[in-house]
Amino acid sequence: MSIVELRQYTLHSGARETLIELFEREFVTGQQAVGITVGGRFRDLDDPDRFVWLRAFPDMTHRRRSLEAFYTGPVWREHRDAANATMVDSDDVLLLRGPGFPADPRTREVVATVCHPSGAASFDGYAARCLSPAHALHRTEHAANDCPLLPVRTGEDVRVWFGPAEPPPWPASRLRLEPVAGRPVR
Template sequence: MNVIVELRQYTLHPGALDTLVDLFEQEFVTGQEAAGITVGGRFRDLDDPDRFVWLRSFPNMEARERVLQAFYGGPVWQAHRERANTTMIDSHDVLLLRGPGFAAQNSTGPVVATICHPLEPMAFADHFEQHLRPALAAAGTPAQAVHRSEHAENTFPALPIRADADVLLWFTAGRAPRLPDLSTRLHSVPQQLRLEPVRVRQP
């Protein structure tokens, strides 16, 4: 089932990642879920020690507005927002998507998010399904949880999203997939985020 998904990438102050991860795992996961938000994967970026990547999802845009208001106006965020915000340099790299959402099934293994910015989104989606998806599966790096941009109006403008982006993205377990030359179909070289599911520090 396709839902509304946010892929959020945060640039953090050096050395602040563990603080934010601890807050997420101890407070923000259960706090958001209590408000009606489905929290997906939370990841460290293996190529950037000061980047935090995570996903959350909502049944539709109307529900997104309602549950975000509930969480950000509620006691959990109010109690911990100052500490969370002090870890961040930038929290505005947010893609609004439609897809199944994603949470890594193997909590100990890395995953790769491949993000493509197609010149012609509909044509590229067809090319992906007819050619690229079968090729990825044949190479042992099958595409999981394929998402495309959602262009609905942002129903919670207090949190900006990247309105300029039109993407197709998917996740791969383990190694990064090798891709064919897609230069005639994309605005830029595909971005591949090598991600590791977060592990909470032991007390």
Template sequence: MQTCCPIVELRQYTLHPGKRDVLIDLFDREFIEPQEALGMNILGQFCDLDDPDRFVCLRGFQDMASRAAALQAFYGGPVWKAHRETANASGFALETSDRSPRGSKEIPGGIVIGTIYYFDAPVNSAFIDFFERVMKPVLAETGAAILASFVTENSENTFPALPVREGENVVIWFARFSNQADYDRYLATLTQSPNWRDEVLNELTIHRNIAQEVLRLSPTARSQLR
């Protein structure tokens, strides 16, 4: 699979009503550089366009051991301790383009789409090969600018103080679109594509245990992915 980091976390936070902008301002202003100084890569922060109280972020690590060390250092360190009450009040509790500088407020115009396929068993190499060899070219030729794709890391959570959804098996891929109209055109083109119908849908039908979720994400002012 194409990856930007060996280990990437997709974190989705459902916040207290009306508090998302408070968290975004805090995260973009105070939390990016301190986390990256500890070895994390803060890949992207987003508003969920279909849920006004959901904040989504992606952060990358070199491996599970460095993830544990970095998270322990951050959540046990001075930056989190100084701002955790504000973050927790918003609901943020412990449970690639260039980034804009601190203080930036201009929201990028594009949207990022995350498509998640859920399986009831670990994702096998045959599906990964199918995605890379057949599915990804069809997605690209119908208008999806694919950013990255990932498969579940089934290792034990190395930082239990920050829970993750364990026991789930997914493939997720991200794509960039210039705006909602561009995304709508892509969906229409994909639906009408003979290659999608004949080469991809038939194969997906074989995997009858697949469920799909689509995240429509609007990058924050300082998101690397935009």
């Protein structure tokens, strides 16, 4: 299992394609170069001003080192102003533990469910009945965020999975996502 960030960016109206083009051209390989695994990148089908993506790290120590290397490195320094100009908010980030999710860019739609279960035991029963390994189940990583310049949501216990499933009996939101058609990232 990896440390995974599920990042949801709110963008200025009409700026999503600008960010996606920049992201695919510069930020995928720029992050890979410092040891970050870039996972699925998505357009939110219900919000034209939202970009959703995942990135993964082997552990929290690698996360801190890789993020520091990227955000102090040449790729971010050169392109940060252009990227930041597209964004209203980049702080909607869940820190998770799970397998990651490298969405197939040929897929037209992926459903991601963010669930707030009321108890681990009852959720485990739901997961055993309704989710398979293909759902790429993730759970909140409760370790302290050791990169304070990159905020994450805290005080929540969530489960996130990808793909259709019976609706859970707890509060949940569903994201209808379209994978960004770009070069596959492994």
